[in-house]
Amino acid sequence: MISTRFTEMFGVDHPIAQGGMMWVGRAELVAPVANAGALGFLTALTQPTPEALFKEIARTRDMTDKPFGVNLTILPSITPPPYAEYRAAIIEAGIKIVETAGYKPQEHVDDFKANGVKVIHKCTAVRHALSAERMGVDAISIDGFECAGHPGEDDIPGLILIPAAANVVKVPMLASGGFGDGRGLAAALALGADGINMGTRFCATQEAPIHENFKQAMVEADERATDIIFRTYKNSARVARNAISQEVVRLEREGRPFEDVAHLVKGARGLEGLNSGDTDHGIWTAGPVIGLIKDIPSVAQLIDSIVAEAEAIIRERLGKMLDATSARRAAAIA
Numbered sequence: 001m002i003s004t005r006f007t008e009m010f011g012v013d014h015p016i017a018q019g020g021m022m023w024v025g026r027a028e029l030v031a032p033v034a035n036a037g038a039l040g041f042l043t044a045l046t047q048p049t050p051e052a053l054f055k056e057i058a059r060t061r062d063m064t065d066k067p068f069g070v071n072l073t074i075l076p077s078i079t080p081p082p083y084a085e086y087r088a089a090i091i092e093a094g095i096k097i098v099e100t101a102g103y104k105p106q107e108h109v110d111d112f113k114a115n116g117v118k119v120i121h122k123c124t125a126v127r128h129a130l131s132a133e134r135m136g137v138d139a140i141s142i143d144g145f146e147c148a149g150h151p152g153e154d155d156i157p158g159l160i161l162i163p164a165a166a167n168v169v170k171v172p173m174l175a176s177g178g179f180g181d182g183r184g185l186a187a188a189l190a191l192g193a194d195g196i197n198m199g200t201r202f203c204a205t206q207e208a209p210i211h212e213n214f215k216q217a218m219v220e221a222d223e224r225a226t227d228i229i230f231r232t233y234k235n236s237a238r239v240a241r242n243a244i245s246q247e248v249v250r251l252e253r254e255g256r257p258f259e260d261v262a263h264l265v266k267g268a269r270g271l272e273g274l275n276s277g278d279t280d281h282g283i284w285t286a287g288p289v290i291g292l293i294k295d296i297p298s299v300a301q302l303i304d305s306i307v308a309e310a311e312a313i314i315r316e317r318l319g320k321m322l323d324a325t326s327a328r329r330a331a332a333i334a
């Protein structure tokens with residue numbers, strides 16, 4: 001067991017979170033993550049209405065009695081979803097842990113805190129982590145440039161971003177983006193984080209509620225098989241490389257406005273692909289950690305293997321390096 005400020009604060013066995021994932025963060029995935037001793041998040045906006053989210057929370061509770069949370073992603077939109085109503089459903093359902101992501105979560109943080117809900121805010125820059133800390137969040141999850149989804153516009157990889165954030169952030173912090181095995185967990189702890197958050201790696205598990213073809217595509221892909229789209233609209237998103245992402249990149253290179261790519265990147269189109277198994281039908285979110293994915297384990301097997309590998313690295317591989325140094329010094333003195 002690896003005990004950190006994160007495991008203590010959120011009452012889970014392992015310093016591992018499954019971040020919010022549009023279309024994927026449903027009861028089928030979140031319950032096994034909770035049962036395996038990690039912290040899973042349902043994705044609020046995957047549910048069509050706040051009432052549906054309330055029911056999805058109840059459905060998850062039927063499948064686990066361990067803690068789990070809900071992700072609320074706040075993105076700019078022409079017709080924004082009823083965020084306050086989703087928030088009310090989360091509170092009314094008795095959820096005690098929320099992952100917020102996106103823009104200016106102050107009003108949400110205030111309401112969650114007033115109702116005894118712990119908030120982990122996910123962000124992509126040290127300055128945003130500090131601003132969330134000032135807003136009163138309980139923990140930070142910081143996404144490096146490697147992450148699937150929205151990496152921000154600064155392009156700072158985790159190897160720099162995590163220790164830079166750890167230097168100044170006082171609340172517990174998860175490292176996110178590019179994590180998929182025990183080596184990553186040990187590295188994140190060494191860089192100053194209290195645990196890891198993963199998205200892509202959880203998509204390639206038996207329980208992830210997406211078509212088998214996507215899981216197989218992740219096993220077959222290498223670490224180069226992602227694209228950054230929407231860079232020219234200052235809303236960068238990292239997605240799996242496919243026919244659609246390549247077309248979007250091409251149109252952006254031509255300087256086309258968002259209206260010209262909107263039909264290609266519609267959420268409904270992505271969902272159709274996820275359900276039908278056509279990996280070229282729409283865009284789908286994944287990070288370059290796909291290059292490390294070689295199998296499709298159960299969620300419990302994945303979490304157990306990550307923890308066991310991290311423990312072995314810390315205790316044996318790194319420990320033996322120290323032992324060997326001490327032995328050489330002792331021999332030199334003798």
Ligand SMILES: Cc1cc2nc3c(=O)[nH]c(=O)nc-3n(C[C@H](O)[C@H](O)[C@H](O)COP(=O)(O)O)c2cc1C
Binds near residue numbers: 179197199203288
């Ligand atoms: C399929 C998928 C959908 C995602 N959707 C969301 C989302 O709706 N809201 C959010 O905050 N993050 C979302 N993310 C980001 C993850 O929560 C997490 O921060 C990211 O995947 C970490 O990088 P990794 O994929 O390298 O582990 C998504 C990631 C994936 C893979």
